[in-house]
Amino acid sequence: MKLSHFDFNLPSELLAEYPPLNRDESRLMVLDRKTQTIEHKMFKDLIDYFDEDDVLILNNTKVFPARLFGNKEKTGAKIEVFLLRELNAETRLWDVLVDPARKIRIGNKLYFGEDETLVAEVIDNTTSRGRTLRFLFDGTYEEFRKKLNELGETPLPKYISREVEPEDAERYQTIYAKKEGAVAAPTAGLHFSKHLLKRLEIKGINFAEVTLHVGLGTFSPVEVEDLSKHKMDSEEFEVDEHSAKIVNEGKAKRRKICAVGTTVMRSIESTVSSQGALNPYIGWTNKFIFPPYEFSIANCMITNFHTPKSTLLMMVSAFAGHDFIKKAYAEAIKEKYRFYSYGDAMLIL
Structure with missing residues (x-):
């Protein structure tokens, strides 16, 4: 067919x-x-x-709340990061999608949360929108995952045009x-x-x-x-x-x-x-x-x-x-x- x-x-x-x-x-x-x-x-x-x-x-x-919003270093541009897959728990490597992708290059750093205690460095380009990030966080793995859950948003499909609500x-x-x-x-x-x-x-x-x-x-x-x-x-x-x-x-x-x-x-x-x-x-x-x-x-x-x-x-x-x-x-x-x-x-x- x-x-x-x-x-x-x-x-x-x-x-x-x-x-x-x-x-x-x-x-x-x-x-x-x-x-x-x-x-x-x-x-x-x-x-x-x-x-x-x-x-x-x-x-x-x-x-898990896979959608994060961060800011690019220096320019402060708002970047959406969609967590796809954890590649290595020890080194905190993740496969992600970024949007807008044209702004995100290897070596760039992204800052998350008002206190900016969670930082990610772009270490590879995987596809046109795909990147590999290494998260930098001063804490245990459990604390790191808790932070991701706190900052992340419910990953509703893109076709849903409204904002994510607490009930989601x-x-x-x-x-x-x-x-x-x-x-x-x-x-x-x-x-x-x-x-x-x-x-x-x-x-x-x-x-x-x-x-x-x-x-x-x-x-x-x-x-x-x-x-x-x-x-x-x-x-x-x-x-x-x-x-x-x-x-x-x-x-x-x-x-x-x-x-x-x-x-x-x-x-x-x-x-x-x-x-x-x-x-x-x-x-x-x-x-x-x-x-x-x-x-x-x-x-x-x-x-x-x-x-x-x-x-x-x-x-x-x-x-x-x-x-x-x-x-x-x-x-x-x-x-x-x-x-x-x-x-x-x-x-x-």
Whole structure:
């Protein structure tokens, strides 16, 4: 398939600027692949589609406040620094994006915070906007990370045009987030409330957790018409033995195995045995899933509504069928579903 197959006209007013008041009261479009039917529900109705011993797989990554604002030495120019990845904890080296990039050269120093106790030196150019920074801070590593968290801002996607608000620190995070390392939320999980998770647990649904630290590569635009030539950025992930056991037992019982989000789907599809079982694994994945693709683990998935030409839309199309997703998205636009990170959800059975 080609990039142009995943283009569609998305009205800008359907991009969600704010989350719903209550997490589990977003809308839920339910797609049944067997009957090719579409239902319109609320997210809390999700419980009606699962039974005892079914499995939900969650991504327990935690978003850290990755967006910093500093000032360039001498000129005082305001520079945005987006933390991507810690390269070395001991030397405090980070891969970052800077904006405006044309002003930032090797050897420049950036000062953060009113007291300017946090300083960074540019030591390498990695891409047109990418830089490697060495942070200079007089304190322990724990104090350094605390300082980053104090000065950093919740990394809402750029399409959200408003200022970051205090509530975003909590709402742009799943309620089961544990392991810090993501620069974007695994957004399918944002719809789960504590109450809904408890109801699912009481019903006998089993939960498995994986960790995939979402990077900006997930949202990088595809710039080649031939999808086989697109390269995904690598993201760090882990599937532990306990979760693999829960998933494999569910598969053996022929239960529903539901991937909550594209990040979970990419994780589990990146570590499959030759017998089609889920293997424990710690490492990196740059797996790019687009049609046609044979899925090995999950037989249903929860996902948000994605933007045109995105790798996320391509994965969902591979899972549900391209024509069915096209029909569902046309219906979503007609019914004014909310798109993207803070938007509504889809359950694909």
